[in-house]
Amino acid sequence: MEEKDICTIKIDGKKISLAKGSTVLEGAKMLGIFIPTLCYHEALPPRGNCRLCIVEMSIVKRGRTYSWIDASCVYPVEDGLIVQTDTPKVRRERKLILELLLSRAPDSDVLNKLAVEYDADKNRFVSSDNGDSNCILCGLCVDVCNNLMHSSGIGTAFRGINKKVVSPFNITQEVCTGCLACISVCPTGAIKARFEGENLNIETWNVKLKMLKCHSCGKPFYPGVYVDMLKDKVTMAEELLKKCPECRRKVFRLSVK
Amino acid sequence: MKTKIVTKEDLDILNNEGIHHIFPDKIKLSIQMGTCGKASGAERIYHIIKNKINTDILLTSTGCIGLCEKEPMVNVFVPGYYPVVYCDLDEEALEELLPAWIQGELPEKNCLMQLNRTTFNTNGPILKVKENIPQMEEVSFFKLQKKIALQNSGIIDPFSVEEYTGRGGYYSLYHVLKDLAPEKVIEIITDSGLRGRGGGGFLTGRKWQSCRNAPGEPKYVICNADEGDPGAYMDRTVIEGDPFRILEGMAIGAYGIGSPEGYIYVRTEYPLAVETLHKAIREAREYGLLGEHIFGTDFSFDINIRRGGGAFICGESTALMASIEGKVGEPRVKHIHTVVSGFREKPTTLNNVETWANIPAIISMGSEEFKKIGTKGSTGTKVFSVVGKIMNNGLVEIPMGITVKEIIFDIGGGIPFGKKFKAVQTGGPSGGCIPEKLLDMPVDFDELKKAGSMMGSGGMIIMDEDTCMVDVARYFVSFLVQESCGKCTSCREGTYQLFNILNRITEGQGKEEDITLLEELSETIIDTSLCALGKTAPNPVLSTLKYFRDEYDAHIKEKKCPARVCKALIEYRIIPEKCTACGKCRKACPYNAIAGEKKVPHQIIKDKCVKCGICFEICPFDAITKV
Numbered sequence: 050m051e052e053k054d055i056c057t058i059k060i061d062g063k064k065i066s067l068a069k070g071s072t073v074l075e076g077a078k079m080l081g082i083f084i085p086t087l088c089y090h091e092a093l094p095p096r097g098n099c100r101l102c103i104v105e106m107s108i109v110k111r112g113r114t115y116s117w118i119d120a121s122c123v124y125p126v127e128d129g130l131i132v133q134t135d136t137p138k139v140r141r142e143r144k145l146i147l148e149l150l151l152s153r154a155p156d157s158d159v160l161n162k163l164a165v166e167y168d169a170d171k172n173r174f175v176s177s178d179n180g181d182s183n184c185i186l187c188g189l190c191v192d193v194c195n196n197l198m199h200s201s202g203i204g205t206a207f208r209g210i211n212k213k214v215v216s217p218f219n220i221t222q223e224v225c226t227g228c229l230a231c232i233s234v235c236p237t238g239a240i241k242a243r244f245e246g247e248n249l250n251i252e253t254w255n256v257k258l259k260m261l262k263c264h265s266c267g268k269p270f271y272p273g274v275y276v277d278m279l280k281d282k283v284t285m286a287e288e289l290l291k292k293c294p295e296c297r298r299k300v301f302r303l304s305v306k
Numbered sequence: 307m308k309t310k311i312v313t314k315e316d317l318d319i320l321n322n323e324g325i326h327h328i329f330p331d332k333i334k335l336s337i338q339m340g341t342c343g344k345a346s347g348a349e350r351i352y353h354i355i356k357n358k359i360n361t362d363i364l365l366t367s368t369g370c371i372g373l374c375e376k377e378p379m380v381n382v383f384v385p386g387y388y389p390v391v392y393c394d395l396d397e398e399a400l401e402e403l404l405p406a407w408i409q410g411e412l413p414e415k416n417c418l419m420q421l422n423r424t425t426f427n428t429n430g431p432i433l434k435v436k437e438n439i440p441q442m443e444e445v446s447f448f449k450l451q452k453k454i455a456l457q458n459s460g461i462i463d464p465f466s467v468e469e470y471t472g473r474g475g476y477y478s479l480y481h482v483l484k485d486l487a488p489e490k491v492i493e494i495i496t497d498s499g500l501r502g503r504g505g506g507g508f509l510t511g512r513k514w515q516s517c518r519n520a521p522g523e524p525k526y527v528i529c530n531a532d533e534g535d536p537g538a539y540m541d542r543t544v545i546e547g548d549p550f551r552i553l554e555g556m557a558i559g560a561y562g563i564g565s566p567e568g569y570i571y572v573r574t575e576y577p578l579a580v581e582t583l584h585k586a587i588r589e590a591r592e593y594g595l596l597g598e599h600i601f602g603t604d605f606s607f608d609i610n611i612r613r614g615g616g617a618f619i620c621g622e623s624t625a626l627m628a629s630i631e632g633k634v635g636e637p638r639v640k641h642i643h644t645v646v647s648g649f650r651e652k653p654t655t656l657n658n659v660e661t662w663a664n665i666p667a668i669i670s671m672g673s674e675e676f677k678k679i680g681t682k683g684s685t686g687t688k689v690f691s692v693v694g695k696i697m698n699n700g701l702v703e704i705p706m707g708i709t710v711k712e713i714i715f716d717i718g719g720g721i722p723f724g725k726k727f728k729a730v731q732t733g734g735p736s737g738g739c740i741p742e743k744l745l746d747m748p749v750d751f752d753e754l755k756k757a758g759s760m761m762g763s764g765g766m767i768i769m770d771e772d773t774c775m776v777d778v779a780r781y782f783v784s785f786l787v788q789e790s791c792g793k794c795t796s797c798r799e800g801t802y803q804l805f806n807i808l809n810r811i812t813e814g815q816g817k818e819e820d821i822t823l824l825e826e827l828s829e830t831i832i833d834t835s836l837c838a839l840g841k842t843a844p845n846p847v848l849s850t851l852k853y854f855r856d857e858y859d860a861h862i863k864e865k866k867c868p869a870r871v872c873k874a875l876i877e878y879r880i881i882p883e884k885c886t887a888c889g890k891c892r893k894a895c896p897y898n899a900i901a902g903e904k905k906v907p908h909q910i911i912k913d914k915c916v917k918c919g920i921c922f923e924i925c926p927f928d929a930i931t932k933v
Contacts, residue, residue, distance in 0.1 A: 097639050100795045100834045118833040123639045145830045149799035173823075174803045186792060205634065205792070208617065210802045212792030 058130040073121040073132055074102055084134050085143070085163060087150075087236045088187035089122045092197065097123035098188050100146050101163075105133045118142065144169045152176055154183040157237040177210055182253075184239040186212055190231035200224050203231065203254055216254045227251065227258040227272035244269075263293035270294065310594030312602040317471065317480055320593075324472020325430045328462060333363045333410060334383040338460055340370030340546045341578050342539070346377035351395055355380075358404055369547020371460025372701040373447055376418060381461070384410045388426075388433045389461075393418040412436050419445045421461065430472070447698050450717055452679060452705045454687050455663040459547025464582055467589050470550040476595060478669035479554050482561055483603045491562035492518060495665065498673035499685035504530055504621075504658030505733070505762050506838075507684070507751040513655060517645040518563050520653035525565040527556055528649060530626060530658040531572035531579065534618040535734030536785060538765030540689040541659035543701050545572070545579040548663070549586035553596060553609060555665035560607045563655055568609040571626050575616055583611055618735075618789035622837050623648070623656045625791065636791045637837035658763060660689055680706030684750035688761065692718050694768040695725065704749065711745040714768055725770040728869075729853070733762030735782040735789075736842035738849030739775065758849040760842070774871035775854040776861050780808040782846040790839065797840030800831040804847060812872040816862035824851065870932040873917045877933050882907035884929035891921035891930065 057066045058076060065076050072095060077084050088099040097120040107116035108130050118139070121132070133139070144167040151160050151171040160183075164171060188205070191214055195201050202225035206215045216222040227249050232240045242251040249258045249272050260269030261276050270293035279290055289297055311317055337343070337352045356365055368381060376393035383389040390412050392403065399416050406413045420439045423432065435441065442448050462469040470476070482491055496511025517525060529552060533541040545552065556568045572580055587609055590596040598606045612630045619625045620635040627649040629635035648654025664686060668676045680686050684706040690713065691701050697719030704713060710730060714720065721727050729739040738759030740747070747753050751761050769778065783805045792798045804827055807820050828844030835841045851858060860866045867875040880891075880900075885907035892900040892908055899915040902908030910921070922930045 097836055098794050100836070103834050120639070120834070120836070123641065125641050141826075142830045142834055145826065146795055146834065149795055149803065152803070153799060174799075175806050177799060177802055185795070186798070188793070207792070208619070209787055209790035209792045209798055212798065 056126040056128045056130070058126050058128070058132060060132040061134055067126050069126070071126050073104060073106070073124045073126060073130070076126060077104075077121065077132070077134060082134055084121055086122060087159070087185065088189060090189050090193075090234050093189065093192050093234070095122040096188055096192070099150070099185065101143060101150075103139060103142060103146075105136050105139050107131045140167060143167055148173050150185050154185050154237055154239070156181075157183040157185070157239075159237055160185075182239050183237040184214060185237055186214065187236060188214075189234040189236070190214060190240065193230045193234050198226070198228055198230050200226055200228070202226075202256075216256070219255070221255045221257075225251065225254060225256045225258070226275045226278045227256065228275055228278075261291065263296055264288070264291045265296035265299075266293060268293055268295075308592045311476075312594065314480065317476060320468055320471040320476075321474075322472075324466070324468035324470065326472075327466060327469045328472050329383065329385075329430050329433070330364055331385050333385070333407065334366065334389075335359075335363065335407065336366045336368040336381040336383070336389070336463070338370055338377060338379040338381070339367040340460075340543055341576070342370050342374040342543075343377045343379065344578070346374075347396070348378040350397075351378045351380065351400065354397060354400055355404060359408065363408060366463045368462060369459040369464050370543050370701065372451075372456060372543075372703075373418070373698060374701065375697070375699040379418065379460075381421070382407050382412065384412060386434055387412065387436055388420050388422045390420045390436060390439060391418045392416045412439065414438055419448070425461065427474070446719065447700070447702075447717055450708060450712055451703050452687050453703050454667045454679075455544055455551070455660050455689055456547070456701065456703045457667070458551065459543055462548070464547055464549055465585050465589070467550055467586075467593055467595070470548070474670060475550055475666065476554055478666040479557050479561075479595070480601055482558050482669055483601050483605055488518070488562045488564060491558060491669075494673045495562070495668060498668045498676040499683075500661065500664055500668060500676070501684060501751060502657055503660035503664070503688065503763065505760065507761055510657060510661055513645055513657075514559060514563050516643065517653045517655040520646045522647070522652045524567060524652060525563055526649045526652055526654040527560045527563060527565045527568040528626070528630070528654060528656045529556055529568065529570040529662050530621060530623075530656055531570055531576070532614045532621040532626060533573065533576075533659075533763060534616075534621055534789070535763060535765045536782075537693045537767050538691050538734060538763055540691055540701060540764045542576050542579050544659050544663050544689070545576070546582050549582050550590065550595075551663045551666055552583075552659055553586060553590050555662035556609060557596065557600065557607050558665050558669060559655060559657070559662065561605055563653075565655070566606055566608070568607065569612055569630055569649070570609060571612050571614055571620070571630055573614045573616060580611065580613060587611065617791070618785075619791040619837075619839055622839060624837070626656065627654065636793045637839075639836060660764070681748065681750045683752050688749065688764055690749075690764045690766045692766045692768065694766075695721055695770040695773070696768040697722050706750045707748045709746050709748055710740060713749065713766065714745070718768065721768070721770045725772065727768070728771050728773055729769045729775065729778075731759075731767040731769065731778070731782070731846070732765065733760035733845075734765045735785045736760070736839065736845050737762045737765075738845045739769075739778065739853060740849075741853040758845065758852055760845070772869055772871070774812070774867050774869040775850045775857045776808060776812055776867075777869075777871050779846045779850045780805065780812055783808055783843070786839065786843045790843075794834075794836040794840060796831045796834040797836065797843060800827055800835070800840070801843050803827060804831070804844065808847070811858065811861045812867070813874040814861070814865045814872070816858075818862060820862065821851070821858060876917060877912070878910055878915060878917060878919070878922060879931055879933055880908050880910055881929050881931060884927050886927055886929070888926065890924050890926065894920050894924045896920065 054069045055066050063080050067076050084102045086102045102121045104121045147169040152174040194203050240253045247260050258272035261273040339348045378395045379393045381389045419442045492514045500510045501507040531541050614620045617635050620629045622637045623644050625635045625637040644654050677685050687703050689703045731739050787801045787805045790797045831844050860868050870876045897914050899911045
């Protein structure tokens with residue numbers, strides 16, 4: 050890498066050199082400096098929605114010092130940038146952002162834990178009525194469904210305070226494969242799904258999928274449509290795909306012997 | 307099929323034709339049919355006239371000349387004289403006026419002014435001025451104005467490329483394509499000091515230069531016509547009155563930047579503007595003024611129209627580009643500027659309607675002349691829509707640097723009904739309120755910013771003593787709550803909580819600590835919002851807190867609304883000495899909340915009264931007061 054592609058910045062007094070295009074948050078992670086995040090996930094591009102990862106930045110340009118607050122997850126590093134991740138101002142504004150998030154999702158465990166750390170008062174603001182969901186509209190589930198799984202089973206509807214993540218037109222949709230990637234990326238556990246006998250029921254998206262029974266042991270293991278999708282994506286004999294992971298492992302074990 | 311315009315001679319022929327259209331050898335009546343004109347009944351006037359005239363008289367339409375208060379208006383051209391503008395027309399007035407016009411007379415009834423040589427510059431023949439009729443520059447509304455972007459609006463037929471050329475149009479593009487290198491074009495615009503008229507006030511030439519320098523092909527130019535501020539309609543009027551000016555401006559910009567394709571993003575709520583643009587683009591293509599090899603050069607450029615669905619956030623550059631791409635109109639972080647990676651991740655120059663409309667004029671007058679208009683830091687003119695509690699509601703284009711006071715009292719004619727001026731909101735919902743003590747402030751980008759407001763796209767809402775500033779802040783914040791896209795927490799949740807607190811105060815439930823909470827919340831929203839909508843959303847709150855703190859205190863501490871607007875804090879009462887027991891209020895009250903008999907002063911039953919104010923409006927004796 051050439052020198053011009055490297056930026057040296059300082060985070061909480063520690064120097065670090067990063068490739069151009071890296072973000073401040075990535076730099077902090079490398080240095081082992083913790084910055085709280087909610088809408089950040091390593092598998093997806095950063096979005097800067099939740100604003101919890103704000104930090105104080107300053108830079109000297111043409112003899113003048115500029116300083117401002119910005120979200121570290123999306124801020125690209127530039128030479129000479131000085132970052133402070135835990136100043137009183139940052140803590141004060143993070144506290145307020147937490148209070149705002151709690152007005153939307155008062156029961157979220159992760160938010161309540163952070164609230165203790167930042168001394169946030171969850172009753173300072175009136176509730177922004179959100180039903181009983183803990184959704185903070187971080188956008189990870191929509192992104193993972195559309196851009197990583199390429200299912201496009203969910204999207205956002207309405208705007209502003211009325212914004213919601215819903216299945217298209219909020220009715221039963223047929224593109225969901227039940228991969229549950231949305232649940233795995235959701236920071237607040239806002240998506241509800243459960244196994245009901247032979248079905249997978251993802252209530253939040255109005256989806257009910259029939260589970261495929263393992264061809265060996267007969268136990269329902271994955272939704273049928275999910276296995277169908279896997280067929281196109283992995284190089285594995287169909288016969289193996291139709292076995293549950295447990296039985297599949299047995300087959301492998303035998304073949305290794 | 308029309309002949310393509312290739313040579314200077316072609317353009318001169320078109321120019322001649324245009325002049326002949328503007329000053330024909332027959333009597334010509336041009337009805338001002340902008341959206342504002344139509345709303346005041348211009349279409350009706352058009353049909354009445356159409357049914358009563360024969361083919362000897364030409365009937366055309368034109369855009370709005372700016373004085374919307376006095377619409378419907380008709381420009382009457384009688385051969386030999388400069389056109390005369392008639393205003394406040396209705397059926398009755400037409401009965402007297404129309405026969406006179408047909409006879410070639412120009413009576414004084416309903417006459418507003420005569421356009422003249424100053425209006426038409428050097429274009430066209432020298433004609434006679436009518437005695438007894440005020441000239442345009444003598445009318446107080448127009449006296450201080452300097453028209454560049456609105457030069458043709460209300461004067462030419464917006465659908466006629468001939469008339470636009472007749473006013474000098476397309477000569478700038480010809481000059482640019484034939485004589486100037488792209489870098490030179492950018493140099494002229496940079497040198498002129500033109501700053502973006504859409505809100506931010508960024509130097510247009512520098513924006514173009516960065517876009518030109520950015521790697522990546524093709525480059526795009528976009529015109530932002532997604533004007534969503536309450537009470538603002540500058541862009542609409544420019545489009546409806548002079549669409550070719552925007553097309554020419556964009557083509558000049560595209561040549562400078564090196565772009566083959568442009569987009570105009572216009573809101574669907576402007577049906578007439580959309581229609582006008584479609585027609586203009588079709589016309590320009592037929593004449594070869596858009597498309598392949600414009601003026602026979604190697605430069606090819608075309609423009610597409612995209613309609614916005616009415617989201618305020620889509621006026622933000624990145625959200626606008628996402629919307630054109632067919633995605634959800636949400637902004638993204640702009641650490642990489644749109645001039646480097648914008649529409650379809652290509653270098654993109656976005657300017658608003660008024661900025662593009664200034665370009666042909668800058669080329670034709672030269673940057674030196676342009677710089678003479680306005681102030682050092684803000685050159686040129688700015689269009690404002692002056693609305694609210696003001697005599698002359700309308701659209702004004704003023705040289706930068708004249709004072710707010712001049713706009714409101716000299717051009718705008720002051721506050722109606724002898725009321726006292728209280729504040730003026732500039733810069734749309736995310737601008738701020740300027741109080742009376744700052745009225746002598748010159749209007750330019752930097753001064754407005756210093757006062758806690760901003761230029762914005764140019765809305766100016768005038769408020770009188772009957773306006774409650776807490777209620778105003780609440781109104782603008784409620785607009786932003788509705789229009790926030792909901793992407794980032796600070797804006798989505800923060801503005802909603804601002805609204806709740808303001809609402810609580812106007813309902814008399816305010817607590818003393820609410821002011822500190824408003825300030826704390828505002829600070830965080832400004833610091834941490836993702837885009838400019840959020841970053842400026844607390845401006846109405848902060849500016850009213852700064853200049854009208856006493857009103858907040860009155861609401862919170864005394865539970866009183868000094869302007870008597872907030873329903874929860876007022877009460878209607880009948881003054882027994884003034885009441886003649888006429889019974890009008892009793893009959894009008896929709897809730898039967900007024901009791902009384904003949905000859906006995908009436909009374910308002912508190913429990914039933916919903917404070918709708920109908921009695922207050924209807925009482926002929928001013929016997930009802932708000933306390």
